[in-house]
Amino acid sequence: MTSNPVNRAYRDAYRYRNQLREAEAERDQLRDKLEQVTRSTIEDIALGLGISRPDTLWKLGLEVAQVQGVSGTINHNRARHVILELAKENGLQINPAQAPKMTGSKLESVFES
DSSP: OOOOHHHHHHHHHHHHHHHHHHHHHHHHHHHHHHHHHHHHHHHHHHHHTTBSOTTHHHHTTOOGGGGBOTTSSBOHHHHHHHHHHHHHHTTOOBOGGGSOEEETTEEEOOOOO
16 A cells, blocks of 8 residues: 555644644743743842842733843843842842842851841
8 A cells, every 4th residue: 555645644644743743832931940040030130139028029010121142142241230230229128238248159148136
């Protein structure tokens, strides 16, 4: 029995469409994961500046694009500047005493009891 070229073309197209959908789903998952990691890093920068509720920054309109460099990575200097400006404009309390302190290779919290 010989295979019909038309049927084979339909099967191949079906297989390629499924592969495309799987690749798109994986791409979307990776994009979402990258967004989560990026937002978390920005929140860590805000914590380091003494902002106790860094998640508030998103509600105030902070966007990842505001702190990205030309390569798409986070520009830490720009992030600090944008975060401090946003905090100042919106009256967010900045408490440097609550900022984590780096000592050696260990991150230590300096929260007062």
